[in-house]
Structure formats: structure tokens, C-alpha cells
Amino acid sequence: MLKKLSILIYFLIFPFGIFAQSNPDLGAWYMYFGNYRFQDSPWAIHGEAQYRNHNIIGDLEQLLLRTGLQYNLENGAASFLAGYGSITTQSPGEINNGFHESRIYQEVILRQKVNRVGIMHRYRYEQRWVENSPIRTRFRYAIFVNFPLNQKELHEAGSWYLQVYDELFINGEKLNDTVKFFDRNRLYAGLGYRFNPNLALQVGLLDQSTDASSKLQLQFSLFQQLYSKK
Template identity: 45%
Template sequence: MKTKFLFLVLSIFTLSTFSQVDENQTGAWYMYFFNHKFSDSQFGIQGDVQYRAWDLMADQEQLLLRSGLTYTPKNANVMFTLGFANITTGEFGDSNATSNENRIYQEALIPQKIGKRFLLTHRFRYEQRFVDDQDFRTRYRYNLFINVPFNNKSLVPKTIYGAFYNELFINGERIIGNNNNTVELFDRNRTYFGVGYVLNPQIRFQVGYMNQTTNAWSKGQLQFSMHHNF
């Protein structure tokens, strides 16, 4: 009886925490992406550093550090990555409490061009997640990126382009431990529209708006990103 009562209290507390997220408050993500291919090699590195805020800056949602080793087979239109990420997640509002996640991931990145201007990239990612106070978890992700140059036919320097992506997240397991708590099969969806500028062959910038929808809330985020090939 006591165990059932404790589980009920924890469930109510969890729902209360989710409900405190202000869906009308726009957040912001600040992101740096890098990609490097080793000279005369099919191998390279890629990754990103992201600071995500529930508001425009002060209320930390997440700090994400991620990097991986890439491999591009000869005569193949695909790049594979094996990587690792560390994510520190903060609670919405005045609380300074955080939780930590370590993550191993594998992905395949497949570029595609449709017509003269539609530059597509398909990303398939599989994650193995080690989250504080939860059982081992996995997650499947698919992201479709579309870039459309406006004043050129490709992303050459001084090009202004439109950017879109949509990413779907599916949980591999529903029971996550911690008193047998469960999650839904659908984890979240992200839809983004933005505009970018190619500064030079190594650097481009993007700014846009992304809406993220989970089972508990839906929230808008401004996104500012730098994309660096070196």
C-alpha cells in the first residue's frame, strides 16, 4: 500500500513538473557544428556544441557536447558516424537542479539533390542512452534536411538560402526503470524553418524558428547556428 501511494505521489509530481513548462515562452538554442575530413583519408570527425535555454538565455534547458568519428566509403554517397555525447539537462523555471545523460550513437548521412536547387540530406541515427536514475534506453531518429539556395544554384560563398528540417524521435523501450515509469513510443518531433548565409567555403550561418512537440508540451525555439568545415 505504501509503495502504491509513493508511486502515485511521484507520478503526480512528474506531471506537475511537465505542466510548469510555459509553452507560450519562446526559448533559444545556440549551436556550433563542425566537420573535418583527415587529409588523404576516408575518415574524419564531426560534432556539435549546443546551449539550449527555456527562455532566451538565462534558464538552461540543456548543454549538449557531442562528437564522433566519421567514415565515407569510396564511390558511395553516404557518411557513417560513431560518436559519443554528454547532455546536462536543467529544469524549467527557478530550480537549479540538473540531470545527466551519456549517449553513444551511430548515424548514416545521405545527401541528395532534386532538380537544380533542392539540396536534401537524410540522417538516420540510433542512440544508446544512459540517463541518471533510469534504465538503459535506446532511441531511433530520422531527420530530413532541405536547403534551397536563392541567389545561386549551390551553397557557394555569398549564397543566401532557405533551410528546413523535420526530425522524428521514436523510443526503443517504454519501461525506463525508476519505479517502472514508462514513456510513449513517440518521443518528440521537431520542425524548423530558417534562413542561412554562406560566408566562405568553410563557414555558414543560420537563424530560424523550431517548434518541438513532446507528449507533455509543445514549445517554440529560436535557433542560431554556425556550421564549420575545416
């Protein structure tokens, strides 16, 4: 298992490493997403940790920790989640000059399948407290499309898949000339491998754009589904 994982990581990361050398401003996000399901219950606990860098290694841009309580429909077509996020943000090249944000969020996820292709719609509403600033709200919509490459089903062990997604962020308030209704957009494409139905690794490239800037981010994601014992 470890040997297989090491080989996979090498062949996934090596092409991105070459790309990164020619793009010194490229950032990187290292992410873990876990979901803890209770046996014979529609309830689950969601948890994630995201370590986002201004560059590939070091120079922290953002540390995001998020958790929540999730309710899943029995047929898997939809889930509902509410939770809390803690986000610490720092400027490039500087230490301990950042700011902290507390965030409460609610989301609805809808899933569908078109032939072999999996499609997921995520609707999220956030209430944000950024230190001494007034409360902010934000609406987010994302569509994820997964294309299986070598298996009929996306969740089969040993399956390779492609994922593309686009996410739009809209602020609930226009606070000033720099905080407008349009916040940002994220466009992503990546390659994933599923070790078993409960564990997958994904590597991709994300373009995050605002009115003022656009930046590419490498993304390394680990997805894990855990279950309680009966």
C-alpha cells in the first residue's frame, strides 16, 4: 500500500513540479477532507484542514479549519450541513501580521449522475466575522463534474478520474469600493485516484480570480470517509 501510494504521488506531482519551476508566483494548497458517518444513521461529522501557501512550500497564506454536522438523505441524492470555520490569513513574506476570521456556514449539496459522469451542486451561505469589522455574509455556488477514466463507477477501488469545477462567490453586502458584490471565482481541473471506496487522492490546478487579480494554485487533496463501529 505505501509503495503504491509513493509511486502514485510521484507521478501525480512530478509534472506539476516542472510547471511550478517556471511559475515562481504559483501558490499551493494542501488539503484534507474527512467525513465521519454513524452506522445506520443519516448523520455525519464533517472536518477539513487546508494549509494554503503563497508559494509551493512555506510562506503561509491561509490556514483554514472547518467542521460541521451533516444530514444525508438515504438515497445519497442530497445532504445538508451546518458548521463553523476558523481562518487565519497572512500577507506574503511576512509573519504574525495577519488577521483571523470566524465563520458560520450552511450548505446544501445535490448529487446527480448522467451516464457514468457524476455531477454535484453545492450551495453555501456564510456569515463571517473578520476581527473588528462588521459581520459580512457571502453566497457561494459550485458545480463539480467527475469523469471516470478506467472504471464504470467513480467509487470503485483503483479508479482514475478527472474532476473539473467552477465556484462563484457573491458578497451579501457592498461595504466599500474594494468589497464589492462580486468576490471571486475559482476554476479547477484535476486528476484523482481512488485507493478504495473510502479514500481518494487528488492533484489539480486552480485559477482564482477577482476584479483585481488572478493567481494559479496547485491543489493536493486527500478525501477520507470514516464510519463508526456498530
